[in-house]
Amino acid sequence: MVSDPQIFSFHFGCLESLAFAAVTYYFGSWLKTKIRLLRRLSVASPVVGGLTVAIVLSVLQGLNIAHITFDPTMQKQLMIAFFTTVGLMASLKVVKKGGIMLAFFLLAVSCLTVLQNCLGMSVASLLGIDSRYGIMVGSVSLMGGLGTSAAFGPYFEQTYGLNGATVVAITSATLAMTNSLLIGGPIGEWLIKHYKIKTPDLQTPVEKAANPDKQDERKGSLxxxxxxxxxxxxxxxxxxxxxxxxxxxxxxxxx
The missing domain is CATH 1.20.5 (Single alpha-helices involved in coiled-coils or other helix-helix interfaces)
Incomplete structure (x- = not known):
């Protein structure tokens, strides 16, 4: 910890950053239990906690009250781990089940990718900056996400001399992810209720843990x-x- 007469500064190391992230998640879960609207809109706990903490830290830094920084050492590895888990949920069975709808979805995504880059490059040109910044805020960040932004950013900086490409891409990806989670939760909740979608009447491991009396005592604790x-x-x-x-x-x- 470093103190300054003008502004309070604190740097979280690698381990402390992981601990802070975990606490932020549970803080978001706690907020959801207290605010009914968040539960009704199905806003994810990581979004609730992370966005709240981000706003507080931004205000503190903007008012020159405190400057909090985090060690990014584990950032890339944790993002890769996250996207690995997403990929592990896919299977040929799921692809086959998607059928023609999946093919149409792939076509729509491909077209949207091109449109994102065209729009981004056009706006960048109108603003008088390098049009390749438009790619950074286009498909690289919006389709690729944080992992792709962190991978492509340094390449554009070194190959094309695009200063700050990584920061631009990661900022765009973070903003897009936050907005999509804030919008996606409520829309998903509305669709489920509108079409009266019901999940299979199966008891999950979480439900089993919440109802220990229904477990076989001979099997011991879950x-x-x-x-x-x-x-x-x-x-x-x-x-x-x-x-x-x-x-x-x-x-x-x-x-």
């Missing part, structure tokens, strides 16, 4: 240790294989 370790192992293996494949492909594939 434990997910083996499942958690198995999932963690699969994620780490996929991340390692992805890194090796990425390094090999980078020698042949460039922008």
């Amino acid at each position: 434990s997910w240790t083996a499942d958690i370790l198995k999932a963690l192992t699969v994620i780490l293996i996929c991340m390692s294989l992805g890194k090796v494949i990425s390094q090999e492909l980078s020698a042949y594939l460039t922008l």
